Amino acid sequence: MAESLVYSEVKYKKESNADTGRAGPQIKESPEDDVVYAAVVHKADHTNQPNPPTLHSPADSSPKGSKGIRRRGLLLLAVVVLILILGVAISLSLYSGCQSAKCNDGWEAHGRQCYFFSTKSLIWTLSQEECVHKKSHLAIINDEKEQKLLMEIIAPKMQEAEDKFWIGLNDKQTEGKWLWVDNTPLTNKGFWLNRQEPDNWKGKNNEYPNGEDCVRMGEIDFIANSAAGWVDTACERKFKFICEAEACL
Template sequence: MENVYANVDLELSQISAKKRYQGSTDPSEHTSMPLRRMDSACLARTLMGLLLSALVAVCILAILYFNNVNSFKTLHEQYDKLLMKEDNATGCKKYGFCEEGWKSLGVKCYYFSTVKLNWTQSQDHCVEKGGYLVIITSQTEQDVISTHIWENHWIGLNDMQTEGIWMWVNNEPLNATGVTFWHHHVTGQYEPDDWKIEDPSGEDCASLGNGISYINNWFDASCRKLKQFVCEKENISF
């Protein structure tokens, strides 16, 4: 008999506990686990979105970088082919390297100064370093040099001997090279204009650029002005 009463009491207690659970008004008892699962899902989706955005940004930057690198590489390859063509025409081929401080572009070495000197001092400085102010003889060479400068630089061109007769530092006349890159103003004027307002003696020396603009064009300027400059020489053969 005692066992019967014990079983009845156990069943009643289980039924009471079940009713208490079903009749509970605390929402946390029923929703805490689903809410935690929803919060985790939202966080995962947010992190995934941020990750995808970062990957897209990295891809865009990589594309821009490689486009610039390939464009610059193509320019140098064109210059190398041009210089190789010149070597083949003379029946010889040069291989070598440049000294420290000089940039190797094709079969030539170029020195881009950081100091500013007048035109004569610039030429003397280039000679001391075993070269001379740069002589530009092609569109490709002009473009390659322009990509390395951010303001105007002296080049090896002047008409100091005879006004209007422009000569390179190797005594070759400008018209012998067949290329010129004088700047043409929107007003219709063009370089060289031998402007005498700043220097009564005129403008007898040529530079790449004018101030910090038009660095891919030539301007005549007073030889007394202080500018950076570009030297060139052949590379060291081995």
């Protein structure tokens, strides 16, 4: 360790001729001539002194510090992205997903679709929640072939007048604008039971003031070779329901 030097300044006053008693030429002195400067060098002794504290800036600007900050930032970003991905994955798995190629126990396989036909009756909203719990959704009917297939399946399951089944169609958001549970619109005229449906009936004594915003299918006396079978119904009524999920290949 290099030794430190401390400089001191010592001033000496010149003696005048009068003080020495010597005769000699008189020299006019300037004020500065009264002082003689001498530099004295002292060696600083740090033997018993504690080391001075090291000061750090609030943000470490060294390459090592910058690298640490970047690493923490990237780690935080990775955690946020992972949380988002997990959230989307959980949502998708609860809503749609797919089942094994042969469908789960209690389900029926038809082509690439798996169908579940409930034996209990629930209101429309709870029926959809039950389907979501089963990693599926209320049935979305895409064409006449699928409509006829489902009607043929539920025909022997309807033993009583109220043995009807909710499907995933409703106009709860806007009256007359029919949407499936995946928010896709009904693009065709649908498979309504007769020309009077949907009629948004409010009941004989106005027991359904909100009208009929959900759709169920199935009538005991429907024509077997006809695709017609939808009826708009008050969502708070209880019916059986059809869940649908895609079969994994």
